[in-house]
Amino acid sequence: MELDGKVPSGPVQDKWDKYKIDGLKLVNPANKRKYKAIVVGTGLAGASAAASLGELGYNVEAFCYQESPRRAHSIGAQGGINAAKNYQNDGDSIYRLFYDTIKGGDFRAREANVYRLAQLSTAIIDLCVAQGIPFTREYGGLLANRSFGGTQVSRTFYSRGQTGQQLLLGAYQAMMAQVQAGRVTVRGRREMVDLVLVDGEAKGVIMRNLRTGELESYAADAVILASGGYSTVFNLSTNAVGSNVGAAMRAYRKGAYFSNPCYTQIHPTCIPFSGSHQSKLTLMSESLRNDGRVWVPRQKGDTRHPSQIPEQERDYYLERKYPSFGNLSPRDISSRAAKEVCDEGRGVGDTGYAVYLDFEDAFNRLGSEIMDERYGNLFEIYQQITGEDVHEQMRMRIYPAPHYTMGGLWVDYNLQSNVPGLFVLGEANFSDHGANRLGASALMQGLADGYFIIPYTIGNYFARTNPGQVDTDRSEFAQCREEVERRNKELMAIQGNKTAHELRIELGDVMLDNVGMSRSRESLQTALKEIARVRDEFWNNLKVPGTDKALNQELEQAWRLAESLDFAEVMAHDALNREESCGCHFRVEYQTEDGEALRNDREYAYVSAWEFKGVGREPVMHKEPLEFEEVSPSTRSYK
Amino acid sequence: MEFLLRVWRQAGPDAPGGFEEYRARDVKEDMSILEMLDQVNQDLVKEGRDPIVFESDCREGICGVCGLVIEGVPHGEPKKTTTCELRMRHFREGQTITIEPFRAGALPIIKDLMVDRTALDQLIQSGGYVSSRTGSSPEANTIPVAKQDQEEAMDAAECIGCGACVAACPNASAMLFTGAKVSHLAKLPQGRPEAARRVTAMTGRMQELGFGNCSNHYECQAVCPKDIHVKFISRMNREFIKALFKKKN
Numbered sequence: 009m010e011l012d013g014k015v016p017s018g019p020v021q022d023k024w025d026k027y028k029i030d031g032l033k034l035v036n037p038a039n040k041r042k043y044k045a046i047v048v049g050t051g052l053a054g055a056s057a058a059a060s061l062g063e064l065g066y067n068v069e070a071f072c073y074q075e076s077p078r079r080a081h082s083i084g085a086q087g088g089i090n091a092a093k094n095y096q097n098d099g100d101s102i103y104r105l106f107y108d109t110i111k112g113g114d115f116r117a118r119e120a121n122v123y124r125l126a127q128l129s130t131a132i133i134d135l136c137v138a139q140g141i142p143f144t145r146e147y148g149g150l151l152a153n154r155s156f157g158g159t160q161v162s163r164t165f166y167s168r169g170q171t172g173q174q175l176l177l178g179a180y181q182a183m184m185a186q187v188q189a190g191r192v193t194v195r196g197r198r199e200m201v202d203l204v205l206v207d208g209e210a211k212g213v214i215m216r217n218l219r220t221g222e223l224e225s226y227a228a229d230a231v232i233l234a235s236g237g238y239s240t241v242f243n244l245s246t247n248a249v250g251s252n253v254g255a256a257m258r259a260y261r262k263g264a265y266f267s268n269p270c271y272t273q274i275h276p277t278c279i280p281f282s283g284s285h286q287s288k289l290t291l292m293s294e295s296l297r298n299d300g301r302v303w304v305p306r307q308k309g310d311t312r313h314p315s316q317i318p319e320q321e322r323d324y325y326l327e328r329k330y331p332s333f334g335n336l337s338p339r340d341i342s343s344r345a346a347k348e349v350c351d352e353g354r355g356v357g358d359t360g361y362a363v364y365l366d367f368e369d370a371f372n373r374l375g376s377e378i379m380d381e382r383y384g385n386l387f388e389i390y391q392q393i394t395g396e397d398v399h400e401q402m403r404m405r406i407y408p409a410p411h412y413t414m415g416g417l418w419v420d421y422n423l424q425s426n427v428p429g430l431f432v433l434g435e436a437n438f439s440d441h442g443a444n445r446l447g448a449s450a451l452m453q454g455l456a457d458g459y460f461i462i463p464y465t466i467g468n469y470f471a472r473t474n475p476g477q478v479d480t481d482r483s484e485f486a487q488c489r490e491e492v493e494r495r496n497k498e499l500m501a502i503q504g505n506k507t508a509h510e511l512r513i514e515l516g517d518v519m520l521d522n523v524g525m526s527r528s529r530e531s532l533q534t535a536l537k538e539i540a541r542v543r544d545e546f547w548n549n550l551k552v553p554g555t556d557k558a559l560n561q562e563l564e565q566a567w568r569l570a571e572s573l574d575f576a577e578v579m580a581h582d583a584l585n586r587e588e589s590c591g592c593h594f595r596v597e598y599q600t601e602d603g604e605a606l607r608n609d610r611e612y613a614y615v616s617a618w619e620f621k622g623v624g625r626e627p628v629m630h631k632e633p634l635e636f637e638e639v640s641p642s643t644r645s646y647k
Numbered sequence: 648m649e650f651l652l653r654v655w656r657q658a659g660p661d662a663p664g665g666f667e668e669y670r671a672r673d674v675k676e677d678m679s680i681l682e683m684l685d686q687v688n689q690d691l692v693k694e695g696r697d698p699i700v701f702e703s704d705c706r707e708g709i710c711g712v713c714g715l716v717i718e719g720v721p722h723g724e725p726k727k728t729t730t731c732e733l734r735m736r737h738f739r740e741g742q743t744i745t746i747e748p749f750r751a752g753a754l755p756i757i758k759d760l761m762v763d764r765t766a767l768d769q770l771i772q773s774g775g776y777v778s779s780r781t782g783s784s785p786e787a788n789t790i791p792v793a794k795q796d797q798e799e800a801m802d803a804a805e806c807i808g809c810g811a812c813v814a815a816c817p818n819a820s821a822m823l824f825t826g827a828k829v830s831h832l833a834k835l836p837q838g839r840p841e842a843a844r845r846v847t848a849m850t851g852r853m854q855e856l857g858f859g860n861c862s863n864h865y866e867c868q869a870v871c872p873k874d875i876h877v878k879f880i881s882r883m884n885r886e887f888i889k890a891l892f893k894k895k896n
């Protein structure tokens with residue numbers, strides 16, 4: 009079946025504005041309070057949606073698994089947020105941001121969505137400043153910018169190294185103002201364990217109260233999922249340890265399609281892996297690549313101290329291979345290049361899986377003070393973790409780590425999934441980044457979705473339905489609750505010998521080795537076998553102590569892992585199906601002579617959308633063809 | 648490395664609690680204290696015992712979820728680190744380490760080391776924001792902000808809301824947390840119009856929620872993982888007095 013993205017007609021520049029007038033119905037202001045939306049997730053996407061829907065007068069009930077909405081994973085974003093303000097007078101424009109994003113995504117995103125995102129980017133900055141977000145400024149009092157990978161203009165706004173924190177606090181505070189106004193209710197320590205459909209439309213959720221273990225039912229006129237990405241399917245990522253694909257998977261099981269699950273981004277600059285005790289990998293913001301130079305020794309197995317290795321015996325491989333973007337080449341390219349040199353045996357550090365990010369030139373050119381102003385907090389984090397002082401060493405050791413997932417639930421131009429009444433925002437949807445996301449674009453997308461898109465498109469859905477049709481007494485809620493109850497009992501009953509933690513690592517290693525930075529038909533077939541094996545072991549040898557009727561962190565982990573195991577399979581199928589290399593999806597069979605990704609537009613210029621067909625059964629793929637009216641797909645070159 | 652852990656166990660909010668001892672073996676220097684607890688918990692689960700309940704999420708010092716009292720100090724030593732960032736290389740081989748939850752009337756214990764910090768959300772809800780409706784904002788560069796003011800606002804805005812300041816204060820006061828938010832917004836032109844209302848509402852709510860007063864012990868800044876300065880408490884006091892005058896006029 010071909011999917012319809014419901015992209016409005018007309019020139020790409022006018023689509024959104026025209027659609028708001030011709031295509032979207034409005035809800036009468038007096039009626040808004042009769043409609044209720046459930047928002048699952050209070051990261052940038054969810055909190056901004058809850059705030060702006062509350063401001064419009066809708067009733068909102070927002071949920072998160074943390075105690076407080078301010079603790080969502082978005083809080084950890086460091087580097088910044090893009091916007092086409094052209095404050096630097098360096099040639100930026102909405103069109104350029106649009107083009108960079110489409111090209112960065114290797115021509116695998118929907119043009120109309122990306123253009124709208126670029127258009128809305130400037131209003132986001134205006135709003136955030138009005139909320140009191142302390143963006144870094146220049147001495148003249150105006151907003152400062154920095155550059156990020158994959159672009160040649162400086163369009164990234166930032167608050168020191170804590171941009172995500174400041175943006176999330178802004179959205180959270182706006183939402184709490186609506187809580188105070190009585191239009192938004194926030195319920196923390198709740199995990200969405202099922203989506204409730206009534207006559208095929210999303211009308212509610214089942215939540216497990218993590219504090220008491222009770223299952224609770226909530227009904228509404230529509231459900232918004234903003235539950236984040238799925239990088240934690242890999243063993244060790246830069247994501248918060250609680251991030252998980254569970255909510256999206258519950259929707260998938262209920263018929264929502266999962267798109268492009270194989271597009272996963274591995275971030276090039278993270279503190280390298282050091283041992284099996286580790287619970288996460290820490291990102292070092294990519295902004296470091298503005299002043300750092302990446303290199304490894306020319307010789308294999310060169311164990312000299314880096315300061316003893318003379319200039320001509322160093323390989324600045326990014327500068328060598330991609331002279332025009334150099335150290336600022338896009339993430340997928342930089343990550344793969346690091347893996348390549350390490351696979352060749354030229355990696356550094358204890359494990360041999362690390363490369364140098366060298367600041368010697370920058371320290372000499374700029375001095376310690378300016379370097380500290382720019383990167384002081386990153387140097388501190390590095391020292392805390394590794395015990396090494398960058399001021400003395402002049403360099404860091406870094407290695408790529410799973411970081412962001414471009415795939416997600418399929419949505420149309422309205423951000424509505426194929427299940428009517430189910431809207432998906434932020435990292436949880438697949439919409440704007442194609443096969444690779446540019447730095448500083450996730451925050452932009454989450455906030456565009458929540459502040460500026462969903463308030464219009466959900467109104468259009470509401471305008472076609474009568475409010476308050478469904479309450480939790482309906483049998484559909486009882487059925488879902490029973491099903492969840494049964495699954496919990498099953499998990500509790502296994503009483504085997506392995507903990508959820510151990511099994512999570514097993515799955516995560518399978519995914520990293522076989523569905524990671526580079527993939528082949530063989531590795532993907534191995535993955536499918538191994539996933540089935542780990543799942544089998546999970547359902548036969550898992551150990552969860554305690555009871556499901558009380559606070560039980562082991563059960564929470566087990567529940568999430570059960571979802572990851574089923575998800576991992578869809579991801580491997582998608583990677584196997586896509587017989588081309590594009591963006592972050594690198595199939596070793598499809599590369600050019602000099603090892604670059606080889607795209608196949610004739611056969612694969614589509615969005616995959618997988619339909620659930622039962623556990624252990626192969627999912628069915630639907631396609632949304634990608635049509636390029638504005639830009640013509642070219643071979644990405646950063647040389 | 649090897650350690651003896653004395654950990655506070657408490658089955659529920661109203662249950663009596665007490666210390667229990669555990670051996671942590673095969674601990675690496677690079678491990679965080681939470682990774683050590685993960686390891687201890689794995690063993691407990693395998694032995695069919697109840698694992699120690701504690702919370703964390705980002706594990707890089709920004710979400711504010713973690714927070715344990717280690718050897719009597721919220722977030723432990725050295726200064727300026729969150730619990731999740733605290734590495735075992737800072738402890739002596741063989742040492743006994745005492746681990747307790749944050750304690751304060753307004754932050755009740757849920758189980759073991761997990762506490763309820765929703766009171767902090769209620770403080771923000773009472774006024775810790777700028778009422779700026781989506782869609783009605785002026786162009787971002789319309790109002791220049793002196794770099795110094797913005798930097799100072801950011802110094803305050805860095806608060807991660809972990810609650811260590813409350814746990815460290817002999818009066819269980821939330822003055823540093825509230826002062827940081829009041830100062831962050833008061834320092835920026837965008838936050839000025841509501842400054843008086845904000846400080847009045849937030850300080851009022853602080854009392855209702857059972858947080859104590861500040862009697863200048865300054866334990867709060869000493870344990871703050873982000874080193875939020877106590878000057879923000881004085882700044883809040885000044886804002887409060889300004890608000891009183893405003894009301895009178």
Ligand SMILES: Cc1cc2nc3c(=O)[nH]c(=O)nc-3n(C[C@H](O)[C@H](O)[C@H](O)COP(=O)(O)OP(=O)(O)OC[C@H]3O[C@@H](n4cnc5c(N)ncnc54)[C@H](O)[C@@H]3O)c2cc1C
Pocket residue numbers: 048049050051052053054071072073074077080081082083084085086087088089171172198199200201234235236237246247248251252254255291411412433434435436447448449450451452454
């Ligand atoms: C270390 C790091 C640095 C980054 N830096 C940048 C950057 O500089 N610029 C940039 O643009 N992007 C950056 N990103 C990416 C960006 O932070 C994320 O993509 C973005 O914040 C995701 O926001 P979100 O609102 O979609 O989801 P999240 O912030 O992940 O929020 C998910 C929400 O869903 C809730 N939730 C999840 N599952 C359930 C469930 N089952 N039941 C109930 N609630 C649930 C959670 O509680 C949470 O509230 C970074 C990412 C990382 C990991």
Ligand code: FES
Pocket residue numbers: 702703704705706707708709710711712713714729730731732
């Ligand atoms: S776990 Fe996030 S601050 Fe420690």
